[in-house]
Amino acid sequence: MLKIKVLIGILLLQSSFLLSAAIDVYQFDDPEKEQRFQKLAFELRCPKCQNQNIADSNAEIAKDLRTKIQQMLIAEKSDTEIVDYMVERYGDFVLYEPRVKPQTYLLWYGPGLFLVLGLIAVVLIIRNRNKAYDKTNEQKASLSDSEAKALHDLLEMKQGKN
Amino acid sequence: MPRLLLFIPLLLFIILGGFLWKGLSIDPRELPSALLDKPFPEFTLATLQEPERIVSKQDFIGQPVLVNVWATWCPSCRQEHRQLLAIAQSGKIPVIGLNYKDERDLAIEWLQQLGNPYQFNIYDAEGMLGLDLGVYGAPETYLLDAQGIIRHRHVGVLTAEVWQELQLIIKGWDSVKN
Amino acid sequence: MIPEIGEFALIIALFLSAVLALVPMYGAVVDKELWMSYARPLAKGQFLFVLISFLCLGYAFSQDDFSVIYVAQHSNSQMPMQFKLSAIWGGHEGSLLLWAFILSGWTLAVSLFSRTLPLDMLARVLSVMGIVATGFISFLLITSSPFLRYLPRFPEDGADLNPLLQDFGLIVHPPMLYMGYVGFSVAFAFAIAALLSGRLDTAWARWSRPWTNIAWAFLGLGITLGSWWAYYELGWGGWWFWDPVENASLMPWLVGTALVHSLAVTEKRGVFKSWTLLLAIFAFSLSLLGTFLVRSGVLTSVHAFASDPERGFFILMLLAITMGGSLTLYAFKAPNVKSESNFSWLSREVLLLVNNVFLTVMAFTVLLGTLYPLLIDALGMGKISVGPPYFNAVFVPIMSIMSIAMGVSIAVRWRETSAKLVLDKLWLPAVISILCALVFPIFYGSGFDFRVFIGISVSLWIISTVITEFIGKFRNTQSLSTKLKQLSFSYYGMMLAHIGVAVTAIGITLVSSYSEERDMRMAKGDSVELAGYQFTFHGTHIVTGPNYMADQATIEVTEDGKAVVTLHPEKRRYNVKRNMMTEADIDAGLFRDLYVALGEPLNNGEAWAVRVHYKPYVRWLWLGGILMALGGLVTVADKRYRKQSGQQELTNA
Numbered sequence: 001m002l003k004i005k006v007l008i009g010i011l012l013l014q015s016s017f018l019l020s021a022a023i024d025v026y027q028f029d030d031p032e033k034e035q036r037f038q039k040l041a042f043e044l045r046c047p048k049c050q051n052q053n054i055a056d057s058n059a060e061i062a063k064d065l066r067t068k069i070q071q072m073l074i075a076e077k078s079d080t081e082i083v084d085y086m087v088e089r090y091g092d093f094v095l096y097e098p099r100v101k102p103q104t105y106l107l108w109y110g111p112g113l114f115l116v117l118g119l120i121a122v123v124l125i126i127r128n129r130n131k132a133y134d135k136t137n138e139q140k141a142s143l144s145d146s147e148a149k150a151l152h153d154l155l156e157m158k159q160g161k162n
Numbered sequence: 163m164p165r166l167l168l169f170i171p172l173l174l175f176i177i178l179g180g181f182l183w184k185g186l187s188i189d190p191r192e193l194p195s196a197l198l199d200k201p202f203p204e205f206t207l208a209t210l211q212e213p214e215r216i217v218s219k220q221d222f223i224g225q226p227v228l229v230n231v232w233a234t235w236c237p238s239c240r241q242e243h244r245q246l247l248a249i250a251q252s253g254k255i256p257v258i259g260l261n262y263k264d265e266r267d268l269a270i271e272w273l274q275q276l277g278n279p280y281q282f283n284i285y286d287a288e289g290m291l292g293l294d295l296g297v298y299g300a301p302e303t304y305l306l307d308a309q310g311i312i313r314h315r316h317v318g319v320l321t322a323e324v325w326q327e328l329q330l331i332i333k334g335w336d337s338v339k340n
Numbered sequence: 341m342i343p344e345i346g347e348f349a350l351i352i353a354l355f356l357s358a359v360l361a362l363v364p365m366y367g368a369v370v371d372k373e374l375w376m377s378y379a380r381p382l383a384k385g386q387f388l389f390v391l392i393s394f395l396c397l398g399y400a401f402s403q404d405d406f407s408v409i410y411v412a413q414h415s416n417s418q419m420p421m422q423f424k425l426s427a428i429w430g431g432h433e434g435s436l437l438l439w440a441f442i443l444s445g446w447t448l449a450v451s452l453f454s455r456t457l458p459l460d461m462l463a464r465v466l467s468v469m470g471i472v473a474t475g476f477i478s479f480l481l482i483t484s485s486p487f488l489r490y491l492p493r494f495p496e497d498g499a500d501l502n503p504l505l506q507d508f509g510l511i512v513h514p515p516m517l518y519m520g521y522v523g524f525s526v527a528f529a530f531a532i533a534a535l536l537s538g539r540l541d542t543a544w545a546r547w548s549r550p551w552t553n554i555a556w557a558f559l560g561l562g563i564t565l566g567s568w569w570a571y572y573e574l575g576w577g578g579w580w581f582w583d584p585v586e587n588a589s590l591m592p593w594l595v596g597t598a599l600v601h602s603l604a605v606t607e608k609r610g611v612f613k614s615w616t617l618l619l620a621i622f623a624f625s626l627s628l629l630g631t632f633l634v635r636s637g638v639l640t641s642v643h644a645f646a647s648d649p650e651r652g653f654f655i656l657m658l659l660a661i662t663m664g665g666s667l668t669l670y671a672f673k674a675p676n677v678k679s680e681s682n683f684s685w686l687s688r689e690v691l692l693l694v695n696n697v698f699l700t701v702m703a704f705t706v707l708l709g710t711l712y713p714l715l716i717d718a719l720g721m722g723k724i725s726v727g728p729p730y731f732n733a734v735f736v737p738i739m740s741i742m743s744i745a746m747g748v749s750i751a752v753r754w755r756e757t758s759a760k761l762v763l764d765k766l767w768l769p770a771v772i773s774i775l776c777a778l779v780f781p782i783f784y785g786s787g788f789d790f791r792v793f794i795g796i797s798v799s800l801w802i803i804s805t806v807i808t809e810f811i812g813k814f815r816n817t818q819s820l821s822t823k824l825k826q827l828s829f830s831y832y833g834m835m836l837a838h839i840g841v842a843v844t845a846i847g848i849t850l851v852s853s854y855s856e857e858r859d860m861r862m863a864k865g866d867s868v869e870l871a872g873y874q875f876t877f878h879g880t881h882i883v884t885g886p887n888y889m890a891d892q893a894t895i896e897v898t899e900d901g902k903a904v905v906t907l908h909p910e911k912r913r914y915n916v917k918r919n920m921m922t923e924a925d926i927d928a929g930l931f932r933d934l935y936v937a938l939g940e941p942l943n944n945g946e947a948w949a950v951r952v953h954y955k956p957y958v959r960w961l962w963l964g965g966i967l968m969a970l971g972g973l974v975t976v977a978d979k980r981y982r983k984q985s986g987q988q989e990l991t992n993a
Contacts, residue, residue: 023939023951025861047298061298089296091196096727111705118697133682172667184718185638186649
């Protein structure tokens with residue numbers, strides 16, 4: 001019973017973060033800065049929410065982080081500096097684009113690698129099939145006349161069925 | 163050889179299954195502090211109850227402390243308050259409060275009503291110290307060692323079990339010292 | 341009383357599905373016709389009782405029976421009736437009941453529409469579906485029953501459904517999605533039946549195809565609906581977030597697409613049988629994996645139904661049994677599959693195999709990205725996030741390359757084609773696509789844009805190759821109409837679906853590159869300019885809905901002084917949950933959407949934060965999805981699947 005109340009409570013709390021889009025007004029004189037702001041807010045994750053970037057989230061912490069980004073942009077900090085600032089305090093978790101380091105090599109290079117491996121596999125498979133088909137053709141040539149006729153009859157019957 | 167290849171999907175699934183099973187016992191929303199084993203950030207802020215008194219890191223470095231992030235708008239903070247009072251009374255470790263993005267009057271009233279376990283409260287109205295600390299919601303509790311290095315962070319209500327855990331960590335330092 | 345009947349009906353259904361899982365399968369193994377013939381009636385019985393259970397839950401919702409915990413959690417007396425009913429699947433337990441209901445529906449359909457199927461095959465197929473049903477119904481009864489009660493004291497009124505869900509989207513999106521997820525169980529059942537019986541000839545592929553195509557179409561439609569719903573409901577104009585729950589639906593769709601193509605090759609040419617079997621197993625496994633991911637709490641998501649590791653464990657067991665069992669069966673039985681024909685390097689077979697590789701890699705990429713944070717965490721290497729920047733960077737290039745292969749494959753024949761023939765057919769579409777793509781961004785946008793070039797050239801390539809091939813069919817015919825009638829529904833379906841892909845690609849490219857948005861502080865009379873339109877804010881007034889109150893803004897949109905539309909975005913406060921929700925207003929157009937949403941009131945309501953979007957070609961995204969689904973459904977009308985007379989004796993032999 002308590003578990004259910006807790007569950008409802010959690011749902012209520014969480015849903016309050018979902019319900020309104022985060023539409024605040026952040027003024028920038030420079031359209032380039034505004035673009036950078038949007039890009040950064042899109043790529044940084046809200047540390048508290050259920051998988052939202054800080055642009056979309058209405059949570060307090062997301063608002064604070066957006067304000068901080070705005071301040072840092074106005075203070076002429078570079079994108080890298082801003083991102084590093086966030087990672088220093090919240091860890092890699094806050095990056096939606098994982099950094100390329102040994103832990104993420106599989107992530108970044110895996111798909112390309114598997115694509116190449118898959119295509120190589122296709123090449124090998126087709127080559128093997130062609131070899132096997134040629135071999136059975138050779139074998140067919142070495143059948144005796146009666147065997148060849150029997151094979152021929154069997155094949156005809158099978159084709160008739162299909 | 164081709165026969166063995168056919169077992170690869172099964173093998174991959176077993177590995178995947180293993181990870182998923184392990185995943186069931188992990189909470190994906192629990193974030194470890196990015197500042198673990200790093201010094202507590204520098205700051206200069208006023209205290210909650212005495213707005214003229216400015217405090218900084220120096221005011222609590224020198225011994226292990228607990229820094230507790232709390233606010234009146236946080237319902238769980240109310241839940242852990244009793245445990246904090248107990249810790250303060252036991253005298254084992256001083257508790258410093260970080261009043262996070264709160265209203266001064268409400269916070270002072272709260273402490274008057276429920277009791278004050280804190281040696282003093284840092285009044286972080288804008289949340290900027292919280293940001294430097296990597297706070298993402300209240301309540302959070304940080305365990306600092308005597309040099310002001312963050313050794314542990316607990317997110318959520320400070321329960322008796324968590325306090326046991328913290329005590330074990332502190333005891334570990336004492337034994338190293340001796 | 342009614343909820344208890346619902347629970348009891350479910351228990352009966354469980355027994356029926358368990359018997360269905362065992363008896364006909366046993367009958368197939370020992371070749372006893374009587375036992376096998378139980379399959380059909382058991383399927384009907386299972387459906388009947390799950391239906392009763394489903395109706396009981398619906399009744400509880402419609403009567404505001406808040407003594408039922410699930411109803412109290414997800415409903416409220418003030419809610420409009422259509423949402424009360426769709427709230428049946430608004431939460432974890434009820435959506436599982438929907439799953440079970442749709443599963444028993446598909447099982448019934450297979451039992452009804454399979455007169456050409458030999459009895460032992462039908463018995464095995466229905467038994468496998470019975471196994472899946474047993475798993476899900478027992479999951480329902482043991483861990484997630486929607487019929488539990490709050491007794492003796494129950495709330496006077498319910499907690500209300502999350503306002504975001506009180507929308508048309510909830511009525512259509514989950515059922516469509518589940519039709520797809522569950523529909524893949526049919527392809528899965530056919531594959532398992534084929535492996536078990538050793539009947540690995542192409543007849544199996546022919547039987548599977550219509551079921552698979554329908555399931556694929558529904559899943560695609562469900563995903564399209566979900567994207568559209570998120571777009572207008574969530575208020576920030578996004579349409580895909582690479583969220584784990586979204587990915588959970590995309591993965592089976594990608595593998596399903598590979599399966600649809602692979603089945604075609606297997607049916608027509610008798611090749612790639614092992615691969616097709618594996619794909620059928622994968623597609624359904626991914627459906628189950630998706631079910632696991634969104635309910636176990638293993639991943640964080642805005643869409644997550646439940647975060648209950650206990651339930652997660654149960655689903656993991658289900659997954660282990662189905663996937664583990666089927667993959668083991670595959671490993672032992674697949675070598676018995678023999679290929680029936682041969683083909684050269686430049687042939688449709690090869691290109692479809694390449695297509696399969698691409699689609700599988702794409703599905704794998706999505707899986708890798710979705711699970712990577714879990715992987716890293718489980719290995720104790722910390723917490724990372726993998727989000728849209730990663731997926732967009734990795735997924736889009738692979739998709740683009742595959743689209744090139746798509747165009748080529750249409751021109752290539754079965755078995756072998758001369759390179760010269762292919763080049764003859766393809767040079768013109770290639771030139772047209774590249775030229776148009778070079779020119780388009782210059783005229784439409786502000787100059788050359790590489791991303792737009794790639795997106796447009798690839799989409800035009802797909803469309804022009806399809807059209808070229810289509811026109812080529814009429815070259816030697818006298819009568820247009822006879823030729824049109826001669827072309828099979830399969831072919832028309834293929835054309836529709838491929839064009840659908842191109843349309844979606846165009847939509848994605850253009851909306852990603854050319855959409856504009858502004859967040860503005862607007863007071864009465866303020867105006868903002870965006871993409872050639874002027875948006876003027878004329879203040880707000882209060883409106884009342886059935887279970888909410890709202891501030892409704894009036895925003896007049898003009899273009900060069902001429903009135904275009906007046907939009908009324910709202911900021912709603914729902915009476916029960918007391919949360920604020922923004923309801924955007926959109927002027928939808930084929931070539932652009934104008935999207936306005938209200939943010940927070942500023943200065944005590946004297947001004948508002950307003951977000952204004954210009955979204956070009958965004959509807960093409962979903963139009964393409966609809967075309968794809970339509971294409972899938974059209975192929976099923978093909979007369980191959982309706983011819984029942986002569987085939988019966990042959991296939992029963």
